[in-house]
Amino acid sequence: MAxxxxxxxxxxxKALNDTGRMGAETRERVKRIAGEIGYRPNALARGLLSKRSFTIGLLTNDTYGRFTLPVMAGISDALVDHGVSVFLCAIEDDPALAQTHVDAMLDKQVDGIIATGKRLDRRLPVDLSNLHVPVVYAFTEGTQNSVTFRSDDEQGARLAVEWLAKIGRRRIAHITGPEDFFSVRERAGAYHQVAGHREPVLYGVWSESWGHDAVEQLWRRPGEKPDALFCGNDQIARGAVDALRERGIKVPQDVSVIGFDNWEIVAAQTRPPLTTVDMELKELGRQAGLTVLALAEGRAVEPGVRKLPCRLVVRQSCGG
Amino acid sequence: MAxxxxxxxxxxxKALNDTGRMGAETRERVKRIAGEIGYRPNALARGLLSKRSFTIGLLTNDTYGRFTLPVMAGISDALVDHGVSVFLCAIEDDPALAQTHVDAMLDKQVDGIIATGKRLDRRLPVDLSNLHVPVVYAFTEGTQNSVTFRSDDEQGARLAVEWLAKIGRRRIAHITGPEDFFSVRERAGAYHQVAGHREPVLYGVWSESWGHDAVEQLWRRPGEKPDALFCGNDQIARGAVDALRERGIKVPQDVSVIGFDNWEIVAAQTRPPLTTVDMELKELGRQAGLTVLALAEGRAVEPGVRKLPCRLVVRQSCGG
DNA sequence: TGAAGTTGGTAAAAGCTTTTCTCAGTCCAA
DNA sequence: TTGGACTGAGAAAAGCTTTTACCAACTTCA
Structure with a gap:
């Protein structure tokens, strides 16, 4: 010990914490020696006393990491300066596993928990509503009176469709995921609002092959073809772009395509690279982190759902 | 308190820990009441005494998560039964950030650290060699006398090329990543060993477009064309498959293609889905987790590099 | 019946910090 | 010279659990 x-x-x-009364010279000396011997206070002991472990738990059912990783990066980014570390717990929709992890986090006296997932309209398979630590929801459905952060899919979709309209596209089709997804309905709603009801919405699944098939369907139909495709995610967009190329239709000259998610591995590797909507998940994570910290420190936070704006990432699949 | x-x-x-002497009836009663009031011992206090926090740190510079996520899943999987939680710290090749995270982990008295990355032949930008907690390296280069787990890329490559040979392919080309990657050289070595030196090795970058370009190069050359491609990763393989399709060459009828990584999002969505080599990163993580736990408990572990076998995942891009 | 052993349980220390309380000494003013 | 205020530093408690030492009561055996 120092x-x-x-x-x-x-x-x-007292010297190290700049508290209490003592001679300036003594304080300096203690600090210097502590530095020399590399003394670091034991966070366990400190936590035992202060009731703050400077630790939070991140619970997710998104094993693939598509959504969790950016969120995690944002949380970590926001909290590392406050000396807070993050337990990452992946629970694959397994209630027992989830409970095990929550218990472990609670035992370890986490200052708070952030729940995240892969879908806005689904709950994690564990009840977090009556814990004695603050809980914040990010990109997953929260409980009554909780703080929830989510992307503003309506605004994101509007961004995309308005962009297509602005560059002169008039027949914009929407190829998207399963209709039972809340975000699908929200994006489709915004699409209708901006583009009207002239072109159909094609609901399907979140895969490239569905994007491919949907283009086949659209182009097999008689009558005028779309001059733009707004796709529900980047994978669908990529499948669509591939199908268009196979039909000899040029992207972006003949048809503009916009995706959703800005999943680099898909969007940037598509030929041409996809213009797409970024949900700003890292920022979402950052805000969730700051919020759970505020709650842990006893600061009041207004409950409710906070929608964070999306951002349009312009690459080459639109022209304009 | 209970x-x-x-x-x-x-x-x-003593009742709760099944230690000490006492009446069986008293023990039962205490346990029952503890259960009823939901008593859970404070892990901080326990850790303070036992010098074990039941916490480990996972350090990674793979921000994208391609490699870290499976490794993390394996670690968590192996350790959750032992009550161990994992701090995930993403340090993006930033030495200062790395040090900050390591210090935070040490302050929190982690029982051990696992270092992981995105490349077998690179070190993390922080020195972990003289810590007073055990360190295990997984899928990143370790220090002298450390325990390191890595995939056996040579064996994985052999698996792929032998499979191609077995289904009757004779002119197998190898399109791969940058030659300064250790794993690239190892895979190429195994390729030469099995397939001989009849076809060239094309070194490039880890992208779809390189796979695409490489096929262009190969097919523009005069003479006989390859009847199989062994690609350095799934993205290259996907680019190659796309290029072949555009040339009207059928996969797998005319040319067989094998990738490396088994990155579902790429391999499973390629048309046709890719046969590929899986590095079993989850298993790697599991073993790393168990090893760091053993070390933390004071059990001796032989230092050295442990190569874990890869597995061939057969999909439809090979035929045979 | 008295010594030795067994049984069932409690008291106290240890682990490391932080915080509050206390104390000895100093300085100044009356 | 004495009383009060102030200063610098140490003692002790608290936070929660586990472990060791200990004690009182009971049993067993000679």
């Missing part, structure tokens, strides 16, 4: 190299335990503590 | 609902503090502790 006190061995100087004064008493309590004086050392 | 003692309020029963006996003395020490009796309660």
């Amino acid at each position: 006190s061995a190299a100087g004064v008493s335990i309590s004086t050392a503590s | 003692s309020a609902a029963g006996v003395s503090i020490s009796t309660a502790s």
